[in-house]
Structure formats: structure tokens, C-alpha cells
Amino acid sequence: MPELPEVHTITKSLHKLLVGKSFTKIEVFVERLRFPLAPLLDEKILNHPVVDVRRRARYIVIELKHGHALVVHLGMTGVFREAQPSDERRKHEHVIFHLDDGGQLRFECPRRFGSIVPCVLSSPGAEPLMLSQLGVEPLEKQFTARYLHEQLKKRKCALKIALMDNKIVVGIGNIYAAEILFKTGISPLRPANNVTLKECAALVKMSKDVLNAAILAGGTTFSDYRQLDGSEGKFERELLVYGRKGKPCCHCSTLVETVTHGGRTSFYCPKCQR
DNA sequence: AGAGATACCTGGGAGC
């Protein structure tokens, strides 16, 4: 699955590929992914050069010269692929962008959790309105112990739910949340408003460490992901607690347990994490 | 308003 580091990598390569080029035609082959794709057929998107491709949380913003933009989310299985018109269309390639240099960019998304939504920006470089409710970037300076503590104080829900809440901090998914909590020795079950400032400091540092490490390994994970199905890659081999239900904790050998929060499974060591 | 539940979708693994 594309995590923050993969989205980071993909954004950079899309920037290199697209800036200065225009879409001359967009073909869609399914009615909808997460959202209907019909708005992509609006001719206003065509024949205006791309001026920027940037990332916000796990969204990719492709900005066009006349103030329109495409906001892309890869969902769980979304992949962009550079292609030639003669290439046969793969089973799950749902959108084909024709470029003015004769090339193509194709969007493949087997589980259809991805989305591509056109929007109009209030000014050049502005954040799309649909992303305005997002919380801070975990790797930015604004993500501090004090900020996290202030946010958590307002929440009675389980800490893990709060860590995964995009309104607080973006880019921490189920897997990262489990690993970050394990490495800081804090239980995912703790009420968010019961976490101390000192523990917030540990959570913030560990979040940055884990994400930075993943970014460093990102290229490798990403290339594996593209060749295979997303379940392979270096990162998975480094997981300490996620997916290890019933197996011994790597620190104390207590068996790893799970609990379900809002339909998501949390893996944790009941002895190491308090 | 906040919190919890659910829908969306399909590949893959488990169980029979």
C-alpha cells in the first residue's frame, strides 16, 4: 500500500513527468472509483499546462495553469504508470491521461479505493478547499509534543484512533500507528486525554523517526510494490508488532494481542505497552 | 460536536 513515503516518491516523479505538459484527452473506463469519474471528462481540464505537482498528506495535487487542479488519492492500491499508446490496457487501468508529447499516464487501482477529483483553486499554489480540514504534516515543525498534547486533551477516544485521525496529524495509518505505539511502549487502548506531555514528546519523535526511516527505504519499497502486489517489500520485514498476533513479542516474549477499534485491528504487546 | 459504525472494493488466504 502506498504510505506517505511512496506518495512522496510518486509526487516527485509525477512532477518531473508532467510539469510543462498538457492533457489532450482523458479516458475513463469505469463509472467511479471512490468518487464518480465523470467530472474528469470536463473539457476545462484539457490543453492547459501543468504548473506544479505537490503532496499534501497522502493526496497529490496536480495544478494546471488556469487555476484548475486534480486532487489524487491512491487509496490502497493506486499506481501511476507511464505508458505508450500502443501498450495494451491492463485489467485495472481505469483512467488514461493523454499527454501533448504523445505519451500517456495511466492510473491503475484494483481495489478502487483511490480517487481523482478536479477542483478550482482560489489562487495559484493554494491548497484545495477539500483538503483544508487536514491536520499537520508529521514531518513538519508544527508537529510538536505540545501540539499533540493539546489535541489529545480534547479526545476521549483510544490513543490509536486519535493518532490515525487526519484532523490531528496526517499520514499515520494503521500499520505505522501500531509500530509507533509499540516502540514508545504506550498502549493503543489508552484514552487519548490521558497521555502525558512527556509521552507526547516520545510519540512525536518516534513518528518522525519511523516515517523518515520509511522515506529512506521508500524507493526500495516502492519499486517492490510496483513489481508485486503491495504486500512485499523491505518495510514489512521490519515490522515489530503489526501482523504478529499470537507470536512472541520481540522484547519480552509475551504473546502479541489484538483489539478492534472502529473496524481496524490493533496489534500490541500487553506487557511492554502500558 | 464528538464518537462510533459502516460502506466502498477486490485479491488473497484460510477452511472445507
Added chain:
DNA sequence: TGCTCCCAGGTATCTC
């Protein structure tokens, strides 16, 4: 081997 069933993931949206 082939079938069915269930789970995984992020986020929008619905319900309480």
C-alpha cells in the same frame, strides 16, 4: 482442485 467466506486498508458519510 475448487469453492466459499472473510479480512485488510483509508476516508467519507451516516447514525447516535
